[in-house]
Amino acid sequence: MTSSKQALAHPASSAEAASGDEPGAAGGAHGRGTPPPGTTSWRSRLYRWDMKASPYAFIAPFFIVFGAFSLVPLLYTAWYSLHNVQLSDLDNQKWAGLDNYQNLLSSDFFWNALGNTFTIGVISTVPQLMMAIGLAHLLNYRLRGSTVWRVVMLTPYATSVAAATLVFVLLYSWDGGAINWALGGIGIDPVNWRESDWGSQFAVSSIVIWRWTGYNALIYLAAMQAIPSDLYESASIDGANRWQQFIHVTIPQLRPTILFTVVVSTIGATQLFGEPLLFGGVSGSKGGSDHQYQTLGLYMYDQGWIIGNLGKASAIAWSMFLILVIVAVINLVFTRRLRKSQ
Amino acid sequence: MITSELTPPQPEKPRESRRPRIMGAGKQLHAGPLTYAVLALFALVSLAPLVWTAIAASRTDRRLAETPPPLWFGGNLFKNMETAWEEAGLGTAMFNTTFVAGTITVSTVLFSTLAGFAFAKLRFKFSGVLLLLTIGTMMIPPQLAVVPLYLWMADLGWSNQLQTVILPTLCTAFGTFFMRQYLVQALPTELIEAARVDGASSLRVVWHVVFPAARPAMAVLGLLTFVFAWNDFLWPIIALNQENPTVQVALNSLGTGYVPDQAVIMAGALLGTLPLLIAFLLFGKQIVGGIMQGAIKG
Numbered sequence: 001m002t003s004s005k006q007a008l009a010h011p012a013s014s015a016e017a018a019s020g021d022e023p024g025a026a027g028g029a030h031g032r033g034t035p036p037p038g039t040t041s042w043r044s045r046l047y048r049w050d051m052k053a054s055p056y057a058f059i060a061p062f063f064i065v066f067g068a069f070s071l072v073p074l075l076y077t078a079w080y081s082l083h084n085v086q087l088s089d090l091d092n093q094k095w096a097g098l099d100n101y102q103n104l105l106s107s108d109f110f111w112n113a114l115g116n117t118f119t120i121g122v123i124s125t126v127p128q129l130m131m132a133i134g135l136a137h138l139l140n141y142r143l144r145g146s147t148v149w150r151v152v153m154l155t156p157y158a159t160s161v162a163a164a165t166l167v168f169v170l171l172y173s174w175d176g177g178a179i180n181w182a183l184g185g186i187g188i189d190p191v192n193w194r195e196s197d198w199g200s201q202f203a204v205s206s207i208v209i210w211r212w213t214g215y216n217a218l219i220y221l222a223a224m225q226a227i228p229s230d231l232y233e234s235a236s237i238d239g240a241n242r243w244q245q246f247i248h249v250t251i252p253q254l255r256p257t258i259l260f261t262v263v264v265s266t267i268g269a270t271q272l273f274g275e276p277l278l279f280g281g282v283s284g285s286k287g288g289s290d291h292q293y294q295t296l297g298l299y300m301y302d303q304g305w306i307i308g309n310l311g312k313a314s315a316i317a318w319s320m321f322l323i324l325v326i327v328a329v330i331n332l333v334f335t336r337r338l339r340k341s342q
Numbered sequence: 343m344i345t346s347e348l349t350p351p352q353p354e355k356p357r358e359s360r361r362p363r364i365m366g367a368g369k370q371l372h373a374g375p376l377t378y379a380v381l382a383l384f385a386l387v388s389l390a391p392l393v394w395t396a397i398a399a400s401r402t403d404r405r406l407a408e409t410p411p412p413l414w415f416g417g418n419l420f421k422n423m424e425t426a427w428e429e430a431g432l433g434t435a436m437f438n439t440t441f442v443a444g445t446i447t448v449s450t451v452l453f454s455t456l457a458g459f460a461f462a463k464l465r466f467k468f469s470g471v472l473l474l475l476t477i478g479t480m481m482i483p484p485q486l487a488v489v490p491l492y493l494w495m496a497d498l499g500w501s502n503q504l505q506t507v508i509l510p511t512l513c514t515a516f517g518t519f520f521m522r523q524y525l526v527q528a529l530p531t532e533l534i535e536a537a538r539v540d541g542a543s544s545l546r547v548v549w550h551v552v553f554p555a556a557r558p559a560m561a562v563l564g565l566l567t568f569v570f571a572w573n574d575f576l577w578p579i580i581a582l583n584q585e586n587p588t589v590q591v592a593l594n595s596l597g598t599g600y601v602p603d604q605a606v607i608m609a610g611a612l613l614g615t616l617p618l619l620i621a622f623l624l625f626g627k628q629i630v631g632g633i634m635q636g637a638i639k640g
Contacts, residue, residue, distance in 0.1 A: 047541065054544035055466035058456040062513045063472075065453075066479055069487060069510035076490035085489075090496065138381055142372045151626035152385045154633070158622035159392060161573050162593035163611035167391045169597065170398065170604060178394070214388060215633065222634035271483045274575035274590065278597050297576070300485055305580060310489050317485040324481055 081315040087308030100315035110316070112291055113299035114323075116201065120276075120295060121269030124205035128213050129261055133254070135213065136220035137246065150221075153214030165207055165278035172203045197292045200279070204293050207275045212268075216261050223257040224250060259335060263328075270324055273297035296320050392619070398608035399423070422609035426596070430610050431584060435592035440617065442504055442588060443571035446511050450567045451560050453513035458521025459552045463534060473522070479515045484576050492580055506581045507588065511571065517563055524559035524635070525552070562632025565625055572618055589614040 084096040104110045135153065143149055156164070171178045172193035183190065193203040227250065235245045251258075272295045277284040279293070285302040287294025294302070296316060304313025400419035427433045460466070461473050491510065500506050529552065537547045553560075578588045584595050596610045622629065 050544050055460040055464040058460035061453040062457045062518050065512045073487035073490040077486050080489055138377050141377050147627055150630045152388055156388050158618045160615040162590045163615035166597050166611040167395050218633045282598050284598055314489045320483050321486055
């Protein structure tokens with residue numbers, strides 16, 4: 001426990017250092033001890049008021065920003081989704097009831113975007129998290145230069161979305177892109193990464209996978225390092241080999257972390273926007289010539305700001321939110337079941 | 343201080359860890375050659391696109407999608423960068439994004455530390471509900487706010503001005519939660535109590551006790567926020583246009599425009615991600631530590 005004592009001492013000493021020649025706030029007996037509350041001087045009243053009000057003052061900035069720029073707009077978005085709001089004629093908003101929603105449900109493009117969001121979400125999240133667990137397992141060995149490895153794996157996360165996508169667009173070029181050239185080297189016909197359905201969806205997913213695998217690997221690595229070693233010891237006494245230890249000790253212990261990353265990745269996948277937009281180049285907001293990788297985020301942007309139907313865009317935004325809520329509920333039910341079954 | 347025996351172990355300060363960090367890990371086995379080989383492959387895949395960006399940005403050829411693709415540097419890097427800087431408006435974009443991301447970072451770190459401290463250490467009515475609400479807000483997609491924000495912006499005549507991009511992200515739920523998780527274990531309650539007994543006001547406590555204790559986490563949150571703000575896409579692309587873009591907006595029009603010179607596009611991509619990469623090279627260790635520290639909570 002000595003380390004915690006040192007750490008205890010550290011903030012105190014730095015507080016004293018920071019306070020310069022004033023008596024340190026944390027200086028204990030040397031401070032200007034005001035009489036403890038109980039005297040009813042204005043000072044102690046002020047002090048008690050300070051104790052009561054300060055927590056609210058500290059959390060106020062967050063809730064003000066959240067209220068003004070998330071909560072109120074969210075309600076307004078609901079309001080606009082029930083109106084006909086055109087970008088070209090903003091002053092003329094007419095009540096439309098559920099027209100926008102009916103319009104959505106009968107639109108092939110909406111269902112297409114929903115399907116694409118789901119498909120791209122799955123093929124970008126599942127392999128990514130599986131690879132991240134494997135990578136974390138490798139990083140958990142005693143390595144030479146472990147910090148360097150970790151930093152290298154995290155580099156894609158520090159690459160701007162737009163920059164990464166522009167590079168991948170070139171690499172995935174149909175004629176003469178490096179990836180088709182490499183495939184040709186091992187005797188595989190070139191794939192049309194931009195036009196084909198699965199090809200383009202895979203290409204967009206690969207950008208997401210490239211950027212986030214290392215990040216998630218670090219999160220898993222942290223969780224792996226927190227697993228008590230006696231679990232492994234008792235498993236090896238029971239005769240479990242390394243692979244069995246990984247399956248029966250590591251993975252179950254990681255369950256909460258896996259759940260956390262799945263939730264975060266799901267939220268990210270639902271909002272996927274920048275990568276497909278840039279991947280599409282000129283037809284970006286359409287998600288390709290045939291809408292083959294138009295996600296819900298793109299569809300909303302396209303309807304709202306390219307076509308100019310803000311009422312419909314609002315309805316799409318609310319649909320996205322509902323989908324997220326449904327996914328969250330399914331997640332909750334699923335984890336409850338898991339807990340009960342154990 | 344007998345109570346100090348009860349405090350949870352302190353998180354390591356990233357700056358001091360020169361030794362490999364072993365945080366209650368299982369038996370750490372030495373890596374074999376196969377492990378190194380697979381890690382090297384992952385490292386190659388992580389770095390190759392970036393290295394190739396630099397190669398592509400330095401070429402003289404206007405068309406890079408050639409077979410075989412260019413695999414070594416040309417001599418045109420600075421000329422291409424200059425073209426991207428001036429013609430694609432990346433110069434303006436870099437200044438704008440630095441300003442936007444810098445402002446957002448400073449305010450997010452400051453407000454998150456205050457709110458995180460309140461949630462971690464102070465007792466007040468409804469604190470539990472409010473914390474849950476804060477976490478819940480992370481689920482709300484940004485798409486849900488942009489239509490009204492856009493209409494307000496039009497009403498105020500603020501379109502294409504940077505404050506429209508800065509204001510909505512002045513502080514984040516993630517930051518608040520991140521700081522709370524850190525301060526719960528890194529800030530000993532008796533320090534605050536000692537200061538209270540001395541009659542220190544809340545602001546004094548924050549200044550002399552909370553900020554010093556939170557410093558390592560503030561640095562990490564700052565870096566994470568900067569990366570996030572630099573990469574923000576949806577709202578800037580709606581709020582700003584080509585005359586006053588952020589880097590992402592400028593790169594978007596560079597990619598969708600009809601700039602035939604692919605080397606220039608790559609030079610733009612490289613420029614647009616360079617500040618992040620530099621920050622990352624300088625503070626990569628802290629970012630790694632911060633992500634790992636934020637992860638073990640549950």
